Amino acid sequence: MALVNEHFLKLQNSYLFSDIAKKVNSFKITHPKDKIIRMGIGDVTQPLPPAVIEAMHKAVDELATKETFHGYGPEQGYSFLIDAILKNDYASRGVYLEPSEVFVSDGAKSDTGNIGDMLRHDNSIGVTDPVYPVYIDSNVMSGRTGILENGKWSDVVYIPCTEENNFIPSLPDRRVDIIYLCYPNNPTGTTLSKDELKKWVNYALANNAIIMYDSAYEAYIQDTDIPHSIYEIKGAKKVAIEFRSFSKTAGFTGVRCGYTVVPKELNAFTLNGETVQLNKLWNRRQSTKFNGTSYITQRGAEAIYSPEGKKQVKETINYYMTNARIMKEGLRACGLNVYGGTNAPYLWLKTPDRLSSWKFFDKLLYEVNIVGTPGVGFGPSGEGYLRLTAFGDRNDTMEAMDRLKKWLHQ
Numbered sequence: 001m002a003l004v005n006e007h008f009l010k011l012q013n014s015y016l017f018s019d020i021a022k023k024v025n026s027f028k029i030t031h032p033k034d035k036i037i038r039m040g041i042g043d044v045t046q047p048l049p050p051a052v053i054e055a056m057h058k059a060v061d062e063l064a065t066k067e068t069f070h071g072y073g074p075e076q077g078y079s080f081l082i083d084a085i086l087k088n089d090y091a092s093r094g095v096y097l098e099p100s101e102v103f104v105s106d107g108a109k110s111d112t113g114n115i116g117d118m119l120r121h122d123n124s125i126g127v128t129d130p131v132y133p134v135y136i137d138s139n140v141m142s143g144r145t146g147i148l149e150n151g152k153w154s155d156v157v158y159i160p161c162t163e164e165n166n167f168i169p170s171l172p173d174r175r176v177d178i179i180y181l182c183y184p185n186n187p188t189g190t191t192l193s194k195d196e197l198k199k200w201v202n203y204a205l206a207n208n209a210i211i212m213y214d215s216a217y218e219a220y221i222q223d224t225d226i227p228h229s230i231y232e233i234k235g236a237k238k239v240a241i242e243f244r245s246f247s248k249t250a251g252f253t254g255v256r257c258g259y260t261v262v263p264k265e266l267n268a269f270t271l272n273g274e275t276v277q278l279n280k281l282w283n284r285r286q287s288t289k290f291n292g293t294s295y296i297t298q299r300g301a302e303a304i305y306s307p308e309g310k311k312q313v314k315e316t317i318n319y320y321m322t323n324a325r326i327m328k329e330g331l332r333a334c335g336l337n338v339y340g341g342t343n344a345p346y347l348w349l350k351t352p353d354r355l356s357s358w359k360f361f362d363k364l365l366y367e368v369n370i371v372g373t374p375g376v377g378f379g380p381s382g383e384g385y386l387r388l389t390a391f392g393d394r395n396d397t398m399e400a401m402d403r404l405k406k407w408l409h410q
């Protein structure tokens with residue numbers, strides 16, 4: 001008799017996006033003439049940079065002849081891409097990594113979800129709250145989270161990030177072996193300064209903990225004093241795994257490519273206290289369960305590091321970040337409290353008059369026909385907030401702000 005992994009049965013269905021879709025659909029049926037502006041999208045909307053398209057076309061042609069055909073590639077990624085990553089994303093910031101410390105993948109969701117394979121089920125985990133749901137759900141599947149009580153898992157340490165603490169998580173008061181940090185943050189759009197990040201690295205060093213650092217939105221950083229990589233902090237190579245993605249950086253959400261850095265200095269422990277290099281384990285895990293990202297995709301990713309590629313990527317990010325600025329100014333002019341949006345494509349709006357996330361969602365939908373994402377969908381500390389994204393069209397973004405201004409001044 002085949003028995004299931006019963007931890008899967010503990011998973012809550014995520015109703016967030018289907019609940020939003022239902023509400024939007026019923027609005028549409030009752031208000032067929034009203035134009036809805038969607039500001040809840042967590043996906044990019046601009047096309048791939050031309051340099052990427054060109055590189056991918058060329059790669060396709062290479063596969064068409066016997067001489068230049070590529071079959072299975074290295075599970076860890078082609079060295080042309082890894083070298084470009086090391087040079088452009090790290091050496092340029094004074095971080096020196098070896099090629100074998102970088103693992104190219106099909107994206108940061110898979111890697112942040114799979115990384116726990118290497119770690120025992122009884123490690124304690126900590127997350128900032130609100131949070132990207134993958135970190136929690138993947139730990140539910142491996143039995144690390146305990147039971148769900150009042151919207152919180154009993155064995156997960158939730159570290160609130162709210163207006164009250166300026167979205168700066170404080171160090172946990174309970175033992176935490178694995179900490180997930182995402183900066184710039186989804187959903188709040190906020191960042192951590194070097195000094196704040198240093199506190200976490202020092203905590204991990206002092207407690208032999210591991211930081212899972214998701215920097216999927218690194219390319220959106222505008223301020224010069226915000227760290228782009230956790231390895232800019234001294235000692236971080238001993239305690240941190242860093243996840244990067246080309247999804248939001250260069251429009252790869254449908255193409256699928258990212259990478260994960262597992263430094264050789266990073267160890268975990270056996271019950272007997274022996275140290276084990278996680279780089280070796282991750283290499284083994286990937287070589288066994290993953291057969292690499294396609295050649296075409298990796299050639300496309302390489303192209304974002306060419307001079308034209310860099311310029312094109314920057315233009316698209318500027319487009320989204322200009323949307324973010326228009327939104328932030330517009331929302332502030334309406335007297336709303338809004339966070340993020342300066343180094344990330346997300347704006348985190350405090351609901352007015354202490355409305356719940358869902359009440360405010362309904363109000364925006366019915367009174368100004370704007371769709372956001374209720375903050376409570378990202379965790380208990382998201383209650384009373386709403387996420388708006390800057391991935392929309394420029395004209396829609398401006399129209400949305402005009403509607404809000406008229407609405408609040410009527």
Ligand SMILES: *Cc1c(COP(=O)(O)O)cnc(C)c1O
Pocket residue numbers: 106107108109110132182186214216244245246247248252253257258
């Ligand atoms: C979008 C996103 C990712 C990227 O995931 P991919 O699988 O690379 O597309 C990772 N982490 C966070 C927090 C995200 O919002």
